[in-house]
Amino acid sequence: MRRIEKVSSYQITLLIIVYKLVVTFSYIPALDSPPGNQDVWIAVLLSILYVILLCVPILFLSNRFNNYTIIEYMELMFGKFFGKIVGLFYSGVFVIFSIAFVSILVEILDSIFFPEVPTIVTASMMIASCAYIAYKGLEPIARGAEIFVPFILSVILIFPILGFKNMDFSVFLPILKDSSFVQINKGAMYFALRFSDILILAMIVPNLEKRNELNKIFLKSLFYSTLFVVVIVVASQAALGIEQAKHSNFPFFSFARLINIFDFIQRIESIFVIAWITSNIGKLSGYLYFSAKSFSQVMNKEDNKKFIVPMTLIIMFASIFFKNRRSVVGTRQPIQNILLITTLIAVLVVPLIALVIYLLRRKHFQNANNK
DSSP, X not given: OOOOOOBOHHHHHHHHHHHHHHHHHHHOGGGGSTTOSTTHHHHHHHHHHHHHHHHHHHHXXXXXTTTSOHHHHHHHHHHHHHHHHHHHHHHHHHHHHHHHHHHHHHHHIIIIIOTTSOHHHHHHHHHHHHHHHHHHOHHHHHHHHXXXXXXXXXXXXXXXXXXXGGOOGGGGOSTTSSOOHHHHXXXXXXXXTTOTTHHHHHHHGGGBSOGGXXXXXXXXXXXXXXXXXXXXXXXXXXXXXXXXXXXXXXXXXXXXXXXXXXXXXXXXXXXXXXHHHHHHHHHXXXXXXXXXXXXXXXXXXXXXXXXXXXXXXXXXXHHHHHHHHSOTTTSOTTHHHHHHHHHHIIIIIHHHHHHHHHHHTHHHHTTGGGO
16 A cells, blocks of 8 residues: 655645745735735735635635545545546646746746756756656655745845845835725735645645644644735835835845845845745645646546656746746736636635535535545
């Protein structure tokens, strides 16, 4: 019998935190969302409530069927035929998000750090590293989180302290004067729809050492990651100004480049780059692993490793194709809308339908989790 990899609640909390932070760490899409002014941080904090409401169905099902991944219990809900279709949909979701992440990562590397290096070389190096980590399995990914995530979070906290003299907090005044109730809530809902990483949590439940701590992991990761997002947003806006931060492709990196300690410690943004690349590799490795795992479960295969190489090639060439056709960061529409709609369907719509099916056929499923 194949050994089930086990991970701790602490490890998974760290993973979900950094997974949520990666995009904000890169280009802060929250700055473009309503209200689009000095009150963005309020919308980000309010998004906690909307994320909880959005994730209620998937959390309920994952707690009820904690011996199964989301791919497996969706097949229980929808039956074998339609369950396979739903499973393929979720597998595709992991691939789509992986392609988006690689496209963003490669675009930033090409435009800032390695402009003379061909895209295929940059993408190959990054995705090959991620494929190797994914091939090693879930436990190494989780152990790596214990080592690298505290470093990444420390960088996010320390940089605003080091760059404090470059900040002007008066840009946040007057609070709520230029924002309506509708705008704040619209921005909060927009930001909440970016919490697609609940799908990772729904895939990882059977591997938890303490499955009854699923809700605790969710709430901790949501709360702490949102606070770190607020730190990044506030630091970027205070240092660059509201409008410049909004129109900058990489505002937190631009803020990091302003840091100059006692006029002799400069170029400290190299530490930022290390943390940023590490966080991206960690997230891409996780999504690549779960892309392969989801496809293996749809195909009823025990070993997901044979799917990693095909997934790697698909993600790499697709990301290069989309990146070369248009700027992912510079022209965020309609790509962002596609990702948001995909998240809405995957996180809320499908689990809500499955929850209704479960409630209607509760007796039929009462022994499913005890097999």
